[in-house]
Amino acid sequence: MTQSFSFPVVVCRPALPRDTADVLEFTKFTWDDGDYIQYVWDDWFADPQGILAAAEYGGHCVGIAKITLSAPGQWWLEGLRVDPKFQGLRIGSHLHAYVNAWWLAHGDGAARFMTSSTRVKVHHLAEKLGYQKVLEMKELEAPVTEEPCETFQPVQADEIPAAMKFALNSPQLASSHGFFDIGWDALQPTKEILASMQEQGNTYWWHDREGLFLAWRHTDDEGDVLGISLPVCPMERLPEMLRDIRRLAAQRNCVGVFWIAPLKADILSAADAAGFIHHCEHDNYLYEKQHG
Numbered sequence: 001m002t003q004s005f006s007f008p009v010v011v012c013r014p015a016l017p018r019d020t021a022d023v024l025e026f027t028k029f030t031w032d033d034g035d036y037i038q039y040v041w042d043d044w045f046a047d048p049q050g051i052l053a054a055a056e057y058g059g060h061c062v063g064i065a066k067i068t069l070s071a072p073g074q075w076w077l078e079g080l081r082v083d084p085k086f087q088g089l090r091i092g093s094h095l096h097a098y099v100n101a102w103w104l105a106h107g108d109g110a111a112r113f114m115t116s117s118t119r120v121k122v123h124h125l126a127e128k129l130g131y132q133k134v135l136e137m138k139e140l141e142a143p144v145t146e147e148p149c150e151t152f153q154p155v156q157a158d159e160i161p162a163a164m165k166f167a168l169n170s171p172q173l174a175s176s177h178g179f180f181d182i183g184w185d186a187l188q189p190t191k192e193i194l195a196s197m198q199e200q201g202n203t204y205w206w207h208d209r210e211g212l213f214l215a216w217r218h219t220d221d222e223g224d225v226l227g228i229s230l231p232v233c234p235m236e237r238l239p240e241m242l243r244d245i246r247r248l249a250a251q252r253n254c255v256g257v258f259w260i261a262p263l264k265a266d267i268l269s270a271a272d273a274a275g276f277i278h279h280c281e282h283d284n285y286l287y288e289k290q291h292g
Contacts, residue, residue, distance in 0.1 A: 073109025
């Protein structure tokens, strides 16, 4: 009788609690300073509107991917990770195709994700699945400026419609293809999103409605960082506004300012004039796919 031997195959499925140990182990060293997966894993499990996918191989979880409903009709693909010991099995491709199929079956609107400009295989896979590159972006950062700043006034709840109109008509939003970032999540602005940001204290008029600043905030190992979602003002005054944002960040007890800015010459020139620098060796690409 002839014996046959079967080799493990990659199986994509919804993540299970038993995957936790494997995931936290292989994401320990995603980057030199670790990975954020450990901080969001429980929340991702509890999310009832997206899917947290896992790739299983040989009885172990060797990769993950998440798709999240960020706002009505706006979905975000994130957290694609593969155990480095299992590179070469096209696990990332399997996961991306799996969450894309889930979204086509259960989602709507548009799905987006951001990836490094160096990840050529991801670019090819995205195009194969029907995603289009809609924006090139650059990570910028600047230290805070310990100086007084009285140019910002909080947007009030009844001013959200005016702020929305101001943002939609801005050259800065046009430069970013109609998107802003709220923490590694590119969204098209809506009144509901602005209202949520206003409740969190992250919307400001600048110079008595000459400009509008939309922000987000996150914490890293060094402390709180003020993120720039959208700085709106006449383009020639953008360096002035960005310098004021550095002062505002100090007033908010932040240790720095971060901006995933559109890769446009006038934007980058203004950021450079305001003291922002670019540390990463790569840029980022934003991909989008419309449902249906």
